[in-house]
Amino acid sequence: MYLTKEEEAMLDGEAGEVKERLFRLLARLGDIYGAEKMIPVGSVQVAGVSYKSIGEPGTAFLEDMASKDAKAQVLTFLNPAGMDLEDYEELGFPKDFAKNQLRIINAFKQMGIVITSTCTPYLAGNLPRFREHIAWSESSAVSFSNSVIGARTNREGGPSALAASICGRTPEYGLHLWKNRQPTIKVHVDAELSYTSDYGALGYLVGKKVKNKIPFFTGIKEANTDHLKSLGAAMAASGAVALYHIENLTPESDLVDTDVAETITIEQKDIAETYETLSPGKKPDIVILGCPHASLREIATLAKKVKGKQLKKPVWICTSRMMKEAADRMGFSQTIKEAGGHVVADTCMVVSPIEQMGYKQTGVNSGKAANYMPGFCKQKVVFANIDKLITEVS
């Protein structure tokens, strides 16, 4: 691989022990995947932030990096943490967990990484442009930035994204190259999609079927960014889809080569079956929305739906701190609180230790959450649209 003088200095250890270790990781990945050179990245998003996800070994790794003076070279945002970083006591997060979670946050802060714990950095102040090279790692954020924005990133592992931040580079391979962004399967959708959860169900199903292929969707007539975030998140969770195109809706859809041999069709009954497959639970103990993190529009929708109600079970909506600020200012958070719910920032149901908080059945409207919660949170999931979920707990 061709390296600049500055990059050679990192590889040879002249730029310090941390850069040497992390640049070696990038160079190794570049060698494996046939990169010809390194490219500068415009921004980074680092996954592996919850203590529940990375445990003691990951925490020790980050503390070691921070203590050796690793510093972010470009705008770097964080994935959700395992708890709301401000209201964790009120929400009942376990004390030991909180202590360890704050160790991780402090290590990132020391490295100059912005403590915006969200899987939707593009809604919170880290917005790449079309064709910009970035190194993001949270799988739904990767999908959104590649597909909806048309920025270019591979699915970075937590540590390789951190390496890109500290070195300011990523190896040029995979989805950074135009030839690798072409669709490899066509997916025709012959179904009406209205709720965000419909897009989540579609995404779950397609991710299972196409695994790590690049789908080109036809038949999706309309979708806003909330729908697309739900679709992409579910496909990245049940499969490993890092990029998709939708005819007439996503920016590269007119530019890519759509001459693809394989086509699958998804019908209404397939969507209906997916709702059933994903709902082994009956009665939710808690409803958690906001996977990926809710937009302001989604928080406003929830506020409107629960206004004046007295909910029998807790309803959380997870979001970034930035969206929560706006929701507070608009009175949405207060409306939700008066109904017995919470706008929870910085964390989400998948990475928080909700199984330790006494919950056994969780209601979700996210295909991604429905995919992860049975294994990782030991929850029986009730997967449904927002109206059905609110009716369940009203």
Add this chain to the structure above:
Amino acid sequence: MKGRMISPGTVEGTAIVSPEPIGFYGGIDLNTGIVIEKGHPLEGESVKEKILVFPNGKGSTVGSYVIYGLQKNGVGPLGIINQETETIVATGVILAGIPCVDQIDINQIKTGDNLTLNADDGEVKIKN
């Protein structure tokens, strides 16, 4: 069988084969090495001290930390063999120092086979 070296090292051990992709985050318990993904072909099985064989990684990008953590907690696999290793698994095995090769026809390998994995040469041998 000849493949591509992802992470160096040589190990011998028993194969545990998954016909389905593995998502380490939410799929394997960090503290026990047991597969916890509901409905996964390996659900309930431990990957500890086995040579773990699967087509490719899937799911969350936090998987790299899970691979690193499994190794640090002493419950990780001895080695990994893939059809195709994607970045998440590659990052994890490089960081953890777990020998790994890909571009292997994993249909040739069955659970319980005794394997030699020489990742430096990208070589896998079935010794049965």
